[in-house]
Amino acid sequence: MPQILVSEVGPRDGLQSIAAVMPTPAKLRWIGALAAAGLREIEVCSFVPPKLLPQMADAAEVVVGARELPGLHVAALAPNLRGAQAAFEAGAAKVTLPVSVSEAHSLANVRKTHGQMRDEVAAVVALRDARFPGVTLEAGLSTAFGCTLAGRVPEADTLRMAVAMAQLGVDEVGLSDTTGYANPAQVRRLFRALRAELGARAGGAHFHNTRGQGLANVVAALEAGVDTFDASQGGLGGCPYAPGATGNIVTEDLVFLLESMGLDTGIDVDALMAARAALRDGLPGEPLYGHVPDAGLPKGFTYAREAA
Numbered sequence: 502m503p504q505i506l507v508s509e510v511g512p513r514d515g516l517q518s519i520a521a522v523m524p525t526p527a528k529l530r531w532i533g534a535l536a537a538a539g540l541r542e543i544e545v546c547s548f549v550p551p552k553l554l555p556q557m558a559d560a561a562e563v564v565v566g567a568r569e570l571p572g573l574h575v576a577a578l579a580p581n582l583r584g585a586q587a588a589f590e591a592g593a594a595k596v597t598l599p600v601s602v603s604e605a606h607s608l609a610n611v612r613k614t615h616g617q618m619r620d621e622v623a624a625v626v627a628l629r630d631a632r633f634p635g636v637t638l639e640a641g642l643s644t645a646f647g648c649t650l651a652g653r654v655p656e657a658d659t660l661r662m663a664v665a666m667a668q669l670g671v672d673e674v675g676l677s678d679t680t681g682y683a684n685p686a687q688v689r690r691l692f693r694a695l696r697a698e699l700g701a702r703a704g705g706a707h708f709h710n711t712r713g714q715g716l717a718n719v720v721a722a723l724e725a726g727v728d729t730f731d732a733s734q735g736g737l738g739g740c741p742y743a744p745g746a747t748g749n750i751v752t753e754d755l756v757f758l759l760e761s762m763g764l765d766t767g768i769d770v771d772a773l774m775a776a777r778a779a780l781r782d783g784l785p786g787e788p789l790y791g792h793v794p795d796a797g798l799p800k801g802f803t804y805a806r807e808a809a
């Protein structure tokens with residue numbers, strides 16, 4: 502039975518996009534409930550200056566707490582060498598480096614040109630290789646499908662950046678639709694090209710649902726062979742440095758889509774609702790999105806693992 506990895510990014514992408522600060526114990530309760538629902542990988546935080554994103558000031562504590570959850574692959578985002586070192590030292594199993602294909606977004610997001618960001622990635626790879634060899638490094642290519650600052654992003658630019666990152670020694674290169682510009686035809690084409698160029702180093706898909714194309718883009722990525730998808734509980738999310746960025750595809754809806762298509766996620770939707778309650782308790786008043794949470798599972802729904 503085909504298996505798909507749903508990688509939950511709500512505690513990072515979701516919380517970075519809102520002003521309220523979720524207290525550390527509430528974050529850990531939510532992350533625990535997500536893991537109990539079957540999420541095997543969770544991006545629990547980012548290692549960024551607390552002055553910029555106060556929501557992430559407790560990043561190290563959150564990684565340490567999440568590592569207590571048996572079997573969970575604890576992931577974190579780091580925008581630079583300093584952040585990556587802190588993530589490695591806290592014990593993250595995977596670190597994602599946000600590398601923008603659009604240089605305008607790179608300057609807005611990490612305050613670096615492409616050349617400076619390449620140097621930063623090289624330094625992170627060198628540190629990982631020297632002192633933290635077990636950690637997986639992903640370059641997540643932001644604005645891979647288009648950018649609200651630069652407009653159209655040529656597909657050749659995305660592929661060139663992907664190859665450059667693989668050559669620098671990251672383990673995976675994923676493609677992110679930061680501001681909801683992607684369409685299914687483009688997604689199918691770009692992921693096929695990425696997989697042809699990078700083979701096993703071609704990573705997963707990270708879609709925002711800004712223009713309602715998120716789940717259609719998932720189906721197109723599946724057709725291109727992608728088996729790892731980021732998603733955010735309640736559809737929270739959005740880059741604070743990309744104008745017009747809004748939430749990620751909703752974890753609850755993604756799991757329903759995949760399971761209905763006979764693809765095993767290992768995730769239980771009822772248990773996801775308990776995690777949603779933990780999120781709501783930690784962030785009272787924050788609107789949460791999702792069709793499946795509103796409508797419920799259809800009568801007679803079966804998980805791929807039960808149908809097999």
Ligand SMILES: CC(=O)SCCNC(=O)CCNC(=O)[C@H](O)C(C)(C)COP(=O)(O)OP(=O)(O)OC[C@H]1O[C@@H](n2cnc3c(N)ncnc32)[C@H](O)[C@@H]1OP(=O)(O)O
Nearest residue numbers: 548549550551580581583584599610611612643739740741
């Ligand atoms: C598409 C997405 O959703 S990506 C995720 C969302 N975006 C982000 O999280 C933004 C990430 N960007 C950033 O954090 C910043 O732009 C940086 C850190 C990468 C670069 O900013 P710069 O101002 O150029 O950093 P610089 O190296 O000059 O350091 C500025 C200050 O931050 C501190 N700092 C730098 N990096 C870090 C870090 N990773 N963690 C904590 N503090 C840090 C420095 O020590 C310095 O502190 P000081 O003012 O007290 O001396």
Ligand SMILES: CC(=O)CC(=O)O
Nearest residue numbers: 514599643644677679
């Ligand atoms: C790091 C991310 O959150 C990816 C993106 O949306 O560009």
